[in-house]
Amino acid sequence: MQNYKITIAYDGHDFEGFQTQNRPGSRTVQDELNKAVNILAKKAELEEPIKVIGASRTDSGVHANGQVANFHFPYEMEAYQMSLALNSILPGDISIKKTELVDDDFHARFSGHSKRYYYRVSLDDFINPFKRFYTAHYYWKLDLSKIQIALPDLLGEHDFASFAAAGNQTENTIRTITRADMEFNQKENEIVFTFEGNAFVYNQIRIMVGVLLEIGNNKREVHDILRLFEVKDRQQARFTAPASGLYLDEVFYG
């Protein structure tokens, strides 16, 4: 069995997230990948179906430019041929960008050491039809300089308990953020946040973006993030920015 690493882009709009659900009728990226890989391997008469392992369980509506997954395949295929073959089977909202042959012990989830996400916020007065599923929309006044002052407060190791959504299942909410910045794209009239870290608690990025937008809108003190680290209380972070603006951009391996 050869271990294959694939880099995947998907439009998250029509998916209930990456991970296979235990509900009938739910459509997930992992289901589609499992299906495609097993169609390719169908002649092998395997005892049990091949399972595709993803690096990150992106939520319903969240997009990816660089999700990573791996799977063990019974035949030797060239990397580019594997991309071609899978893309010919997969639906239009998923695309294999790259395939690599990797060592047997490569594991998309456990071998990764950090992830980069970005988050797009359109500032248009009215929702741009081309962005309705691909950005958040923020109509209110924003003082971008306040957001710039607040962003470095996120850097380093902190207890993100105030930034973990109700569904968070890990006891330990201490995480390390190594990059937190924002750019204004004038042509698109958008702001784009970029975050990088070793791991994130449930909905952390969407809650951080919600807090940052409220800082920019003068609803919070500019250094309110430091207070939220202290209080460790999810109720205080309030607004979770929508899934439509969030993109898993890259997963980094050692």
Place this chain on the structure above:
Amino acid sequence: MQNYKITIAYDGHDFEGFQTQNRPGSRTVQDELNKAVNILAKKAELEEPIKVIGASRTDSGVHANGQVANFHFPYEMEAYQMSLALNSILPGDISIKKTELVDDDFHARFSGHSKRYYYRVSLDDFINPFKRFYTAHYYWKLDLSKIQIALPDLLGEHDFASFAAAGNQTENTIRTITRADMEFNQKENEIVFTFEGNAFVYNQIRIMVGVLLEIGNNKREVHDILRLFEVKDRQQARFTAPASGLYLDEVFYG
């Protein structure tokens, strides 16, 4: 009755073009606009419904960033309030970008003197899921310098008979093109054509793009456009580039 001019963006993917069709079940932009304007005016008890007049009949799947339309409305409303009210009724794939109060004789179609379109072609090896409905995709080799040499051949007044699709209903196929250029967007790995002219025959831009891509792919002589002007034969232009790459960008008025 006050005459209103509206500037409209729409994602053409789910529409059978701009213009109302005489087929049941067809969904068009004009139908949605007519419906919204008449919902707003419902208290007026008009003898016949208000009709929204569009500047350009974009085809099925073609997008717009700056379609223009006008309609006569029984109440005085401020421009911004009209945009707000219509956007609250319209579906997510149509958005009013701007409303202006105009003179009674302004006519979106007949008052315009030129239009600008652009056409996006993605050069990615595999279809990018975020672009599947919003660009054309060209996988073959392209010599962009040949396209740059060919583009000025389109400028000026010419008989575009070879560039008119079968459904073209005008006898006169002489048109004037005042702008024809192309840019390579490295970040997006896309080429973007821009065309401006007084009017276009049916499918003209999509057929021009098809010819230009074949020139770039060495399937045609670099000045084959001059020969096509001479032969006036639609059969020779072959390939019509898909609707998904085409955007009506701006309509110019006197």
